[in-house]
Amino acid sequence: MTRRVLQTAILTLLLAALGSPGLAPPAAAQQPNTCLDCHSEFPEPLGVTREKFAADVHAQKGLTCASCHGGDPTKATPEESMSRAAGFRGHVDRRQVPDLCARCHSDAAYMRQYNPSLRTDQLSQYHTSVHGKRLAQGDARVAVCTDCHSVHDIRPGSDARATIHPLNIAETCSRCHSDAAYMKPYKIPTDQYAGYKESVHHRALAVRGDLSAPTCTTCHGNHGAAPPGVASVEFVCSNCHVFQAQLFDTSPHKSAFEAAGLPACVTCHSNHRVVAPGDAMLGTGPQSACTGCHVEGDGGYTAALSFQRRIAELQTAVERSGEILNRAEQYGMEVSEAKLEQAQARDALTKARVTIHSFQIDQVEKDVQAGLKITEKTYQAGVLALQERDFRRKGLGISLLAILVVLVGLRLYIRQIESGEGKGSA
Amino acid sequence: MNAPGVDISQPPLPLRRRLVELLLGGGLLASAASFLYPILRYIVPPPSADLGGDTVVAGKVGDLKPNSGRIFRFGSKPGLLVFTADREYRALSATCTHLDCTVQYRDDLHQVWCACHNGIYDLNGRNVSGPPPRPLESYEVHVQGDEIVVTRRQKA
Ligand code: FES
Numbered sequence: 317m318t319r320r321v322l323q324t325a326i327l328t329l330l331l332a333a334l335g336s337p338g339l340a341p342p343a344a345a346q347q348p349n350t351c352l353d354c355h356s357e358f359p360e361p362l363g364v365t366r367e368k369f370a371a372d373v374h375a376q377k378g379l380t381c382a383s384c385h386g387g388d389p390t391k392a393t394p395e396e397s398m399s400r401a402a403g404f405r406g407h408v409d410r411r412q413v414p415d416l417c418a419r420c421h422s423d424a425a426y427m428r429q430y431n432p433s434l435r436t437d438q439l440s441q442y443h444t445s446v447h448g449k450r451l452a453q454g455d456a457r458v459a460v461c462t463d464c465h466s467v468h469d470i471r472p473g474s475d476a477r478a479t480i481h482p483l484n485i486a487e488t489c490s491r492c493h494s495d496a497a498y499m500k501p502y503k504i505p506t507d508q509y510a511g512y513k514e515s516v517h518h519r520a521l522a523v524r525g526d527l528s529a530p531t532c533t534t535c536h537g538n539h540g541a542a543p544p545g546v547a548s549v550e551f552v553c554s555n556c557h558v559f560q561a562q563l564f565d566t567s568p569h570k571s572a573f574e575a576a577g578l579p580a581c582v583t584c585h586s587n588h589r590v591v592a593p594g595d596a597m598l599g600t601g602p603q604s605a606c607t608g609c610h611v612e613g614d615g616g617y618t619a620a621l622s623f624q625r626r627i628a629e630l631q632t633a634v635e636r637s638g639e640i641l642n643r644a645e646q647y648g649m650e651v652s653e654a655k656l657e658q659a660q661a662r663d664a665l666t667k668a669r670v671t672i673h674s675f676q677i678d679q680v681e682k683d684v685q686a687g688l689k690i691t692e693k694t695y696q697a698g699v700l701a702l703q704e705r706d707f708r709r710k711g712l713g714i715s716l717l718a719i720l721v722v723l724v725g726l727r728l729y730i731r732q733i734e735s736g737e738g739k740g741s742a
Numbered sequence: 743m744n745a746p747g748v749d750i751s752q753p754p755l756p757l758r759r760r761l762v763e764l765l766l767g768g769g770l771l772a773s774a775a776s777f778l779y780p781i782l783r784y785i786v787p788p789p790s791a792d793l794g795g796d797t798v799v800a801g802k803v804g805d806l807k808p809n810s811g812r813i814f815r816f817g818s819k820p821g822l823l824v825f826t827a828d829r830e831y832r833a834l835s836a837t838c839t840h841l842d843c844t845v846q847y848r849d850d851l852h853q854v855w856c857a858c859h860n861g862i863y864d865l866n867g868r869n870v871s872g873p874p875p876r877p878l879e880s881y882e883v884h885v886q887g888d889e890i891v892v893t894r895r896q897k898a
Contacts, residue, residue, distance in 0.1 A: 520875065524875060525875075526875035526876075528875070529875070556872070556873060557859070557873075558859075558860040558872070559859060559860050645818075651818070652815065652817060652818035653815065655818035656815050656818060656819070656820055659819075659820060659837070659842070659844055660844060662842060662843070663843040663844055663857075663858060666841055666842075666843050666858045666859075667843075667857065667858055670858060670859060711776065711779065714772070714776060715772070715773060715775075715776025715777070717772075718769055718772030718773040718775075718776055719769070719773050719776075720769075721765060721768065721769030721772065722766065722769035722770050722772075722773055723769075724765065724769075725762060725765040725766030725767075725768075725769050725770075726766060728762045728765065728766075729762050729763070729766050732759060732762060
């Protein structure tokens with residue numbers, strides 16, 4: 317009995333080893349691929365054109381249809397090429413896709429020959445994702461590898477046409493997550509993509525072309541995609557917004573938010589619709605983020621007003637001195653030194669806006685004071701430059717007047733000489 | 743020229759002649775002054791020297807200790823001159839590509855750092871972490887005599 321078990325085990329292992337991709341080098345690309353002879357003529361979903369398959373990174377590395385579907389593409393007849401004896405499995409059930417891809421992608425030794433730095437933990441990550449967990453529970457509607465990466469024309473993320481290129485990821489996710497009918501059973505919102513498209517993150521990514529700017533997967537993870545959750549959202553944001561997170565940790569909001577079960581960052585800035593923060597978020601106006609919790613009379617309300625007032629004062633001072641320096645420069649006055657200093661005043665304003673996250677007025681005040689000191693100086697420099705301009709203008713006027721006087725004097729003098737000569741010759 | 747009826751045989755009044763001479767002399771003097779003033783102003787050097795355009799003297803050899811940096815003026819924009827721990831000069835634009843703050847050299851990190859949002863660049867100006875979306879413009883540095891001359895790179 318035990319011998320039979322052992323024999324079976326050895327046989328199974330042997331078969332598994334033979335079937336393992338590590339032992340099966342990819343078929344050379346030049347070998348005939350009889351699958352495409354027929355399937356390039358078929359309509360979808362059975363059809364795969366030669367062009368489409370040629371764009372697939374797997375095809376480019378020499379893998380064939382058989383690598384995933386089994387069978388033998390070198391054989392001419394369907395009976396032979398699609399014979400179950402040759403391992404043909406035909407249609408791959410959605411539920412089996414992650415394991416199928418993982419046969420190679422979780423095999424570090426195998427993957428190394430193609431891309432030594434490519435991660436091989438996608439499947440284990442996937443098991444931790446909301447998609448993976450639901451799939452394990454038998455929900456076949458959730459995303460599997462091919463839903464995000466496409467099927468027969470899978471391109472690497474560096475390819476701008478890839479569904480997983482940073483610029484395309486949000487749209488790829490939105491194909492399901494913005495489809496209200498499809499998402500209905502899950503009872504989750506479907507406005508994430510619409511919100512994200514209005515966000516400062518999307519603007520940085522799609523408009524400014526900063527490919528490191530966040531898209532869905534930056535905050536949710538890719539293969540292990542799941543919402544960050546109330547407790548960890550601050551960690552997620554702080555990967556990029558380091559200072560704000562540090563300051564927030566020292567702020568009175570830290571414990572207050574925790575006690576109230578409010579997530580950090582997103583309580584004021586929202587999550588998908590993170591619009592560019594502005595000074596109107598301070599204070600108590602209609603766009604205030606403070607009045608959500610603070611009411612007239614409490615300390616936070618007063619603090620909100622002071623934050624706004626101080627920032628506005630510095631902003632006005634920066635604008636005022638910037639304007640006078642620009643004006644002086646337009647009149648051709650030399651103000652480059654002052655303009656250089658003016659940059660420091662703008663720095664102070666930017667820093668003050670970051671320091672707001674400490675929610676402590678004395679800390680903000682330090683930056684504001686530093687900025688105001690500089691703007692006072694640069695404004696004076698602008699005033700002096702304009703005074704100098706006026707002085708030069710007056711000087712020009714006076715010298716023109718002097719020249720005029722000379723001309724008139726000369727004219728009179730000549731006339732005098734002429735009249736003297738006239739008398740002499742008469 | 744003279745109106746009829748005016749006796750031209752009368753000698754001109756000495757007062758009138760004096761007046762004309764005064765006018766002429768004063769006018770000449772004032773014009774001379776207005777020509778000379780700008781020349782004098784031009785000769786007196788301005789408080790700071792700028793070679794203008796695409797080249798600037800960013801400092802003197804010996805001003806900087808190894809592994810330190812300082813801000814210099816490049817036109818009306820700040821530049822950052824770094825003397826690396828390996829005794830090499832590097833010059834970069836000091837305006838952060840995120841929100842225009844002025845960056846600084848961090849001797850503990852051996853990198854360029856922006857204090858506004860913790861942006862970090864390497865010594866070639868490449869943005870390596872934090873929010874900056876683009877590298878800093880890097881300039882050519884030449885040591886001429888004891889002067890460190892920084893030049894904007896010619897666009898290829
Ligand atoms: S301005 Fe430099 S990191 Fe934001």
